[in-house]
Structures are given as C-alpha cells and as structure tokens.
Amino acid sequence: MQKEKYKVFLLLFLAGMLSVHLILAWNSFDLIRKGYPDFTIFYSGGSILRQGLARQLYDEATQYRVQQQFAAGVSIRQGPLPYNHPPFEAVAFIPFTWMRYPFAYLIWGLCNLVFLSMMLFVLRPALPRLRSISAAVWLLACVAFFPIFFALLQGQDVLFLVLLFAAVYVLLRRNSDIAAGCCLGLGLFRFHLVLPLVLILLLQKRMKAIFGFLTTAAGQASISIAIIGWQGALAYPGRVWHLEQDMERHQTVFPLRMANIRGLLENLLPLTSKPVNAIVVAVISLALVLFAARKCKWKTASPSEFDLSFSLCIVVTLLVSYHTLPYDLSLLLLPITLTLHYLFTNEHIDRRTWLLFLIPLALLFFSPIHMFLALCTSHYNLFALVLFFWCWVLSKEIAGSRQKQSQEPLVS
Numbered sequence: 001m002q003k004e005k006y007k008v009f010l011l012l013f014l015a016g017m018l019s020v021h022l023i024l025a026w027n028s029f030d031l032i033r034k035g036y037p038d039f040t041i042f043y044s045g046g047s048i049l050r051q052g053l054a055r056q057l058y059d060e061a062t063q064y065r066v067q068q069q070f071a072a073g074v075s076i077r078q079g080p081l082p083y084n085h086p087p088f089e090a091v092a093f094i095p096f097t098w099m100r101y102p103f104a105y106l107i108w109g110l111c112n113l114v115f116l117s118m119m120l121f122v123l124r125p126a127l128p129r130l131r132s133i134s135a136a137v138w139l140l141a142c143v144a145f146f147p148i149f150f151a152l153l154q155g156q157d158v159l160f161l162v163l164l165f166a167a168v169y170v171l172l173r174r175n176s177d178i179a180a181g182c183c184l185g186l187g188l189f190r191f192h193l194v195l196p197l198v199l200i201l202l203l204q205k206r207m208k209a210i211f212g213f214l215t216t217a218a219g220q221a222s223i224s225i226a227i228i229g230w231q232g233a234l235a236y237p238g239r240v241w242h243l244e245q246d247m248e249r250h251q252t253v254f255p256l257r258m259a260n261i262r263g264l265l266e267n268l269l270p271l272t273s274k275p276v277n278a279i280v281v282a283v284i285s286l287a288l289v290l291f292a293a294r295k296c297k298w299k300t301a302s303p304s305e306f307d308l309s310f311s312l313c314i315v316v317t318l319l320v321s322y323h324t325l326p327y328d329l330s331l332l333l334l335p336i337t338l339t340l341h342y343l344f345t346n347e348h349i350d351r352r353t354w355l356l357f358l359i360p361l362a363l364l365f366f367s368p369i370h371m372f373l374a375l376c377t378s379h380y381n382l383f384a385l386v387l388f389f390w391c392w393v394l395s396k397e398i399a400g401s402r403q404k405q406s407q408e409p410l411v412s
Contacts, residue, residue: 011137017144017367024371025153032105032153035071038081039105039155043070045083046093054227057087058239070101084243086236087224089157089189105155112152112159116142119166119333126170127341145336146370147329156327161187161194165334168197169310172209172298181212188220193328196289196317203293253325256378260324261285263381285320288391292316295395305401307342311335312394315387326374329364329383336361339394353397360390 031037044066048057056062063080071081083090096104120138124130130138142148151158164187171180181201187194201209225233244253255266262281269277296309314335318324339357343349363369363386373380 014140014144020367021149033102034073035101036074037155040071040081041083042093043101043104045090046097049090050094050097057228082243084240085189087227088220108155109152115159115163119163122166122170126173129341129344146367147327151327151330154327158327158330161190162330162333173306177206177208178212181209182216185213185216188217192322196320197313199289200293200313257380258324259380259383260319260321264384288316288320295398304342305398307338308394308398311338315391319387326380356393360386
C-alpha cells in the first residue's frame with residue numbers, strides 16, 4: 001500500500017513538471033515557427049550541403065543567406081546562428097531540408113522521442129527493473145526532466161548522444177570494448193562530451209575500446225574531408241575556437257550559463273586573468289578525470305559497483321566538459337536511471353544513503369530551479385555544485401560497496 005502511494009506521488013510530480021514544460025512550449029510556439037530554436041543550425045547545414053555549397057559550410061555569409069530563406073522573422077539576429085558542428089553531422093540533416101522548416105522541426109522532435117524510447121529497450125537487458133516500466137511512463141519521466149525537454153524545445157542533437165552512451169554502458173558491462181569504442185566514436189558530433197570519457201578509458205588501459213573509437217573517428221574524419229576538403233578540415237578547429245571566443249565576447253554563450261568547472265570558477269575567480277583561469281580549470285579537470293579513472297575499476301567491479309562507477313564517469317564528464325549547457329545535462333538521464341536501479345535493487349541501503357542520493361536527484365528533476373537559473377538569471381553554473389555533491393555521494397558509495405564485497409569471504 002505504501003509503495004502504491006509513492007508511485008502515485010511520483011507520477012503526479014512528473015505530470016506537474018511536464019505541465020510546466022508544456023506551458024513553456026506553448027508560449028514558445030510563435031518563436032519556434034519563426035526559426036529561433038537551435039535546430040536552425042542543423043537545418044541550414046543540411047541545406048548548404050543539398051545546394052552543393054559544401055566548401056562554404058562554415059562561411060557566415062552563406063549561412064546567413066540560407067537562414068534568411070526560412071528564418072527571416074528572427075529579429076534578434078543580425079548574422080547567422082552559426083553551424084559549428086563537425087561536417088559529417090550535416091549530412092544526416094539533408095533529408096530534413098526537403099520539408100518546410102516547421103515540419104522538419106516537428107519530425108526531428110519525433111526522432112528524438114524515438115531515441116529516448118530506444119534507450120529504454122537498450123537498457124532493459126542490463127537493468128531488470130526497467131522491464132516493468134512501460135514506454136509511455138518512461139517517456140513521461142524523460143520529458144519531465146527539464147534538460148531533455150529543453151533539448152527537445154531547441155531541436156538539439158544531444159538526445160542521440162544519450163542513446164549512444166546507454167549503448168556504451170551496456171557494451172562495456174559485457175566487455176564488448178571494441179563495439180563500445182565505436183559507439184563513442186559515433187558521438188563525436190559532440191566531441192567535448194565524448195573525449196573526457198575516452199580519456200578515462202585510456203587511463204584504464206581499455207585499449208580495445210580506444211581502437212574502436214579511433215576506427216570510427218577515422219571514418220568520420222574521412223567523410224568530413226570529402227565534404228569540405230583538406231584545407232577546410234584543418235581550419236575547422238580554429239574556426240570553432242574563434243566562434244567560441246566571439247560568442248563569449250558578445251555574451252550569447254558564456255561560462256556562467258554552464259554547469260561545469262569552467263562555469264563555477266567564473267564565480268569563484270572573477271578577477272583573475274583568462275589564462276590563469278584556464279590553467280586552474282585544466283588542472284582541476286585533469287585531477288577529476290584521474291580521480292574517476294582510479295575510482296572506477298570496471299573490470300573487477302560487481303554489477304552494482306559498475307553502475308555506480310559508470311554514473312560517476314558521466315557526471316565527471318559533464319563537469320570537465322568545456323561546454324555544459326542546460327540541454328547537455330540530458331546525459332544525466334543515464335546515471336539517474338542507474339542510480340535509481342541501484343537504490344531499488346539493494347535492500348541493505350540505509351535511510352541516510354537514500355537521502356544523500358535523493359537530494360541531487362530531486363534538485364535535478366525540479367524544473368522551476370532549472371528555469372530560474374537558465375531563463376531568468378545567468379547562473380546556471382550553480383548546478384555544478386549539485387553535480388559535485390553527486391560525485392561525492394557516488395564515490396562514497398563505491399568505496400562502501402567495495403569494502404563490503406572484500407569482507408564477504410571473511411564472513412562466510
């Protein structure tokens with residue numbers, strides 16, 4: 001009877017968060033129709049390729065001219081919303097350009113919901129408790145999570161990366177390292193969120209996974225070179241860096257809006273020079289990656305310990321990533337799922353541990369906090385504190401789980 005009450009409360013809570021999201025989406029309808037969402041960059045990238053202008057993919061004048069064809073009603077832009085993703089990703093959006101922009105946006109949103117549904121079926125063999133959850137309830141929980149809703153609203157591509165990370169988790173758990181590395185390589189359209197996890201695998205000497213990653217990366221590099229040529233491919237990193245500095249200078253994207261170490265230190269070290277700040281961020285990020293690599297002994301871990309360790313690595317990845325915008329926190333869906341599965345399948349967990357785990361989960365799922373920090377203020381970086389707290393809870397539980405496992409033979 002008590003469990004049924006908790007289920008009803010949880011469903012009502014999720015429905016409440018979803019209601020808030022639907023109101024925001026309804027109020028944004030006219031902006032979506034005019035072309036304000038980030039989906040504009042993918043649609044314009046695909047359009048440029050379809051028009052045979054591949055070598056001009058990163059030319060701002062070309063981008064602006066193409067975007068004026070379907071997003072001329074965006075009054076806040078005096079230039080293009082720049083396409084800054086790798087060339088190979090633009091190929092995937094060519095089919096969408098055969099549709100009018102609003103319809104293409106809608107179809108891409110449905111594709112993202114399919115990715116989330118596929119994630120449930122990918123995880124079910126590894127997480128038995130998920131077999132009792134219907135796809136409808138799963139999608140309700142997903143869309144009630146503000147970062148995922150925000151990714152859907154913006155027409156972002158991060159939800160496909162969430163699916164890939166779920167596949168990486170399952171494959172690593174099965175010791176299918178080459179396939180796991182290939183899936184990581186497929187996620188290079190968001191390389192800033194993939195490379196930290198690749199570095200952790202490298203430090204753990206999972207060389208088969210690194211081989212799979214490099215193989216896929218080489219294939220994507222070949223596609224990119226075929227699209228924009230050698231010169232364009234070599235110039236791409238410089239273009240991205242220049243664009244990053246330009247957006248930060250014009251305050252369209254800046255660290256205070258990022259839930260990572262870089263964003264958090266923007267508050268803590270406001271008076272230091274940029275080079276000093278960058279060095280401090282790099283040192284702390286490297287230390288955190290080394291900590292995660294040392295803490296997570298995946299090859300010898302029990303299933304429960306593996307789940308906690310992988311969750312820790314995802315949270316660390318988001319903290320050390322150079323970009324961690326609100327929709328990037330969609331990746332937390334996987335550690336949230338693994339953490340809840342761990343809590344519900346281990347009866348020995350005491351109330352204090354439950355509380356420590358539930359604090360960050362409750363904060364992450366409470367949409368008004370996200371909306372206040374992301375839409376009303378410029379201090380979304382404060383969510384990095386929640387992620388740091390979650391890292392501490394996960395590492396503490398991993399150590400406790402490992403200690404109990406080592407004592408089991410003595411007890412028997």
